[in-house]
Amino acid sequence: MKIIKVKSYEEMSALAAKLIVEQIKEKPNSVLGLATGSTPIGTYERLVGLDFSRVKTFNLDEYCGLKRGHSQSYYYFMMENLFSHINIKKNNINFPTEKNPEKYDDKITRAGGIDLQLLGVGSNGHIGFNEPDDVFHNLTRIVKLADSTVKDNARFFDNIKDVPKTAISMGIGTIMATRKIVLVADKNKAHIIKELEKPVVSPQLPCSILHYHPDCTIICVM
Numbered sequence: 001m002k003i004i005k006v007k008s009y010e011e012m013s014a015l016a017a018k019l020i021v022e023q024i025k026e027k028p029n030s031v032l033g034l035a036t037g038s039t040p041i042g043t044y045e046r047l048v049g050l051d052f053s054r055v056k057t058f059n060l061d062e063y064c065g066l067k068r069g070h071s072q073s074y075y076y077f078m079m080e081n082l083f084s085h086i087n088i089k090k091n092n093i094n095f096p097t098e099k100n101p102e103k104y105d106d107k108i109t110r111a112g113g114i115d116l117q118l119l120g121v122g123s124n125g126h127i128g129f130n131e132p133d134d135v136f137h138n139l140t141r142i143v144k145l146a147d148s149t150v151k152d153n154a155r156f157f158d159n160i161k162d163v164p165k166t167a168i169s170m171g172i173g174t175i176m177a178t179r180k181i182v183l184v185a186d187k188n189k190a191h192i193i194k195e196l197e198k199p200v201v202s203p204q205l206p207c208s209i210l211h212y213h214p215d216c217t218i219i220c221v222m
Contacts, residue, residue: 020032032055034059034119105140181213
């Protein structure tokens with residue numbers, strides 16, 4: 001696990017985008033794992049103009065109970081912030097669904113596995129929606145969101161009562177099976193990165209599992 005500390009959000013975004021550009025140029029039919037949230041927006045802005053015609057994408061997660069057209073669904077987020085600005089084929093875009101979420105892992109396997117996974121990290125250390133727990137969960141599944149996650153995401157909704165309490169998320173095993181990981185963290189996640197620097201792996205800090213990944217780059221604003 002390599003931690004790169006940068007001074008600004010712009011520097012973080014540019015470096016993460018550079019790694020994704022290098023991946024796609026090296027392998028034009030790359031399979032990418034993608035994240036949502038405010039942190040990767042700057043990275044996505046820097047990918048516009050890149051050839052995505054042969055790229056397949058698998059998003060980390062999606063809220064339960066929101067239709068794709070809902071302004072806070074992650075499908076809507078990705079369309080607004082990336083997909084509608086690039087030449088990706090619509091049938092190459094994939095999201096986990098509430099119906100048979102376990103089939104998502106099979107679909108990833110059939111695509112050849114994820115070459116590069118872009119991650120963010122939650123204020124409680126979650127990756128995807130893998131919340132702090134007593135064990136690491138391997139497969140894509142429906143999860144109950146932690147109260148802290150609901151509160152963090154409330155800023156995107158009119159009322160905290162409107163925030164979904166469950167989501168579909170790739171599991172830790174699915175994330176760890178990706179060939180390369182790039183995690184971006186802005187300065188309000190600096191406390192999590194400091195915890196991650198400690199040589200302790202625990203499901204209470206889900207992102208700590210990344211210590212065991214063979215090719216993980218963490219870019220953080222400190």
